[in-house]
Amino acid sequence: MIATVLLAVLGQAVVDLAVHILGGQTSSSIIWLVGTVLIVLVITIGILSNIYNNVDTLANRIGLSIEYYRLDPGPHSTKRHQQAEELYAACSRVINSATEGVGSRIDAVNSFVEIGQQPGDLHVEAASRRYLATLDRKIGRVPYWRIIQLVDDDLARLPAGSIGDLIADNYREHYQNIARAGENSHGEKPATVDAVRAKYPISFVLVHDASDREFGGRLIWQMHEHVYSGRSDSVQLTGVFIIKDPEGVMVQTFIEWLDELKKSQDRCRLRSRNLDASKIYVDSDTAGVLTRRLGRRPWRREVL
Numbered sequence: 001m002i003a004t005v006l007l008a009v010l011g012q013a014v015v016d017l018a019v020h021i022l023g024g025q026t027s028s029s030i031i032w033l034v035g036t037v038l039i040v041l042v043i044t045i046g047i048l049s050n051i052y053n054n055v056d057t058l059a060n061r062i063g064l065s066i067e068y069y070r071l072d073p074g075p076h077s078t079k080r081h082q083q084a085e086e087l088y089a090a091c092s093r094v095i096n097s098a099t100e101g102v103g104s105r106i107d108a109v110n111s112f113v114e115i116g117q118q119p120g121d122l123h124v125e126a127a128s129r130r131y132l133a134t135l136d137r138k139i140g141r142v143p144y145w146r147i148i149q150l151v152d153d154d155l156a157r158l159p160a161g162s163i164g165d166l167i168a169d170n171y172r173e174h175y176q177n178i179a180r181a182g183e184n185s186h187g188e189k190p191a192t193v194d195a196v197r198a199k200y201p202i203s204f205v206l207v208h209d210a211s212d213r214e215f216g217g218r219l220i221w222q223m224h225e226h227v228y229s230g231r232s233d234s235v236q237l238t239g240v241f242i243i244k245d246p247e248g249v250m251v252q253t254f255i256e257w258l259d260e261l262k263k264s265q266d267r268c269r270l271r272s273r274n275l276d277a278s279k280i281y282v283d284s285d286t287a288g289v290l291t292r293r294l295g296r297r298p299w300r301r302e303v304l
Contacts, residue, residue, distance in 0.1 A: 071083045090242050104142050106207055162274050178191045
């Protein structure tokens with residue numbers, strides 16, 4: 001655009017100069033001044049054109065693209081339903097992009113102070129279930145590791161007890177599918193769900209293929225807003241960034257966060273019994289303590 005404007009200015013200047021020269025209306029000093037300006041314009045156009053071509057080449061080389069899908073916090077409405085359909089469909093496309101060849105994997109991290117759909121928000125729940133079904137179909141076909149971040153009170157329930165009562169039904173079912181697959185797999189394409197002490201107030205899903213660089217891939221990055229629902233640090237989904245980054249320009253940082261959580265000394269491998277909503281604890285010595293804690297966060301939900 002800038003180059004086009006400069007070319008137009010340059011062309012007009014040349015025409016005007018020629019008219020004045022032919023009409024004998026221009027002194028030699030003016031001719032030299034205008035000529036110098038024209039030369040500068042030509043050089044500027046060349047530099048801008050080169051910069052544009054280099055930026056375009058760089059964008060094509062790294063394959064970086066970013067899209068944002070919003071989800072208005074409510075109340076539930078036709079617009080919110082449509083946003084949920086588009087958001088979860090975009091997330092499903094990212095999951096489906098995970099091929100089943102060597103080098104592919106799916107990793108997910110959840111910040112566990114989230115609420116999901118609101119009461120009566122059935123369309124959002126239905127859209128999220130379709131997204132989870134897409135993830136379910138990858139279990140056993142692509143290595144899948146999910147990490148749930150817990151505050152200390154909830155982490156204290158494990159490994160003997162359960163956190164199933166804290167999780168929405170659809171996500172609890174998905175987590176149980178991961179845990180059962182992990183218990184029955186032979187290690188070729190493992191499925192793992194772990195709990196760790198909360199460290200990063202962020203939720204994201206990473207999809208990596210053999211065609212990506214070491215720190216490249218596709219990223220679903222969840223955006224939150226605070227919700228004052230009995231606890232000041234509760235948040236809910238307001239949108240997701242879908243980032244395609246095969247070269248790892250942005251994704252590398254998320255992989256580093258993921259690796260930090262995987263190395264957590266408090267990491268606990270979750271079994272299907274740890275996700276049973278009907279079982280809160282098994283240790284009778286701590287039964288009273290855990291029962292009192294149970295009512296503090298019944299609103300927690302997972303989103304991605």
